[in-house]
Amino acid sequence: MTNKLDKQDRGVSLGEQRRNRAYYKEFGPAMAAYVVAVILGTTIGRDTPTKKVFFVVATFIPVLLGGLAIIRHIRRVDEFERLVTYQALAHSFGSAMVTSIFLALLTSADIHLPVQMVAWSPFIAGMTTWGFLSIRHSTGR
Amino acid sequence: MKNRLKELRFERGWSQGALADELAVSRQTVNALETGKFDPSLPLAFRIARLFGLSIEHVFIEEDTR
Numbered sequence: 001m002t003n004k005l006d007k008q009d010r011g012v013s014l015g016e017q018r019r020n021r022a023y024y025k026e027f028g029p030a031m032a033a034y035v036v037a038v039i040l041g042t043t044i045g046r047d048t049p050t051k052k053v054f055f056v057v058a059t060f061i062p063v064l065l066g067g068l069a070i071i072r073h074i075r076r077v078d079e080f081e082r083l084v085t086y087q088a089l090a091h092s093f094g095s096a097m098v099t100s101i102f103l104a105l106l107t108s109a110d111i112h113l114p115v116q117m118v119a120w121s122p123f124i125a126g127m128t129t130w131g132f133l134s135i136r137h138s139t140g141r
Numbered sequence: 142m143k144n145r146l147k148e149l150r151f152e153r154g155w156s157q158g159a160l161a162d163e164l165a166v167s168r169q170t171v172n173a174l175e176t177g178k179f180d181p182s183l184p185l186a187f188r189i190a191r192l193f194g195l196s197i198e199h200v201f202i203e204e205d206t207r
Contacts, residue, residue: 079170080170137169
């Protein structure tokens with residue numbers, strides 16, 4: 001049996017295009033606002049407590065909006081896509097937890113790493129895992 | 142669980158994207174169903190069967206696990 005019908009069709013379906021557009025419309029501005037907030041935070045400076053609080057709030061609100069966009073996207077996708085996303089999230093959570101425990105054990109052993117590194121490592125581990133699994137899913141491997 | 146999705150789609154000359162649109166799912170979902178990587182929920186299985194004008198047991202074949 002020919003597989004011409006598969007070869008002609010490597011893109012996304014129309015429904016998927018609509019869902020992706022809606023996701024990018026919500027997630028894109030949130031991330032753009034985050035970048036603007038970070039740039040403002042570094043150019044204006046964080047020398048006073050008021051500026052520090054402003055920087056935290058200004059960067060955290062877009063992060064929350066980005067999270068909201070992801071939740072709304074998960075609600076829109078079909079059952080298989082949702083399952084794959086939940087699996088990727090579960091693996092990311094696992095890798096963030098393992099990284100967190102590893103860092104905690106290092107601290108217990110009096111091996112002190114820079115605070116920024118300790119704070120960001122679980123996030124980086126989680127996002128890297130999520131990114132890797134998402135790419136693997138989208139390439140069909 | 143085995144299924145005849147690919148065979149039925151080919152009979153109708155539909156692409157994976159066209160079938161995905163009919164079922165309101167993604168093309169990856171159709172691909173996962175056809176390759177047996179994913180078993181659909183009952184509502185989706187009914188939707189697939191209804192689309193091809195067949196009963197569920199004519200689309201999905203239970204593998205003997207005994």
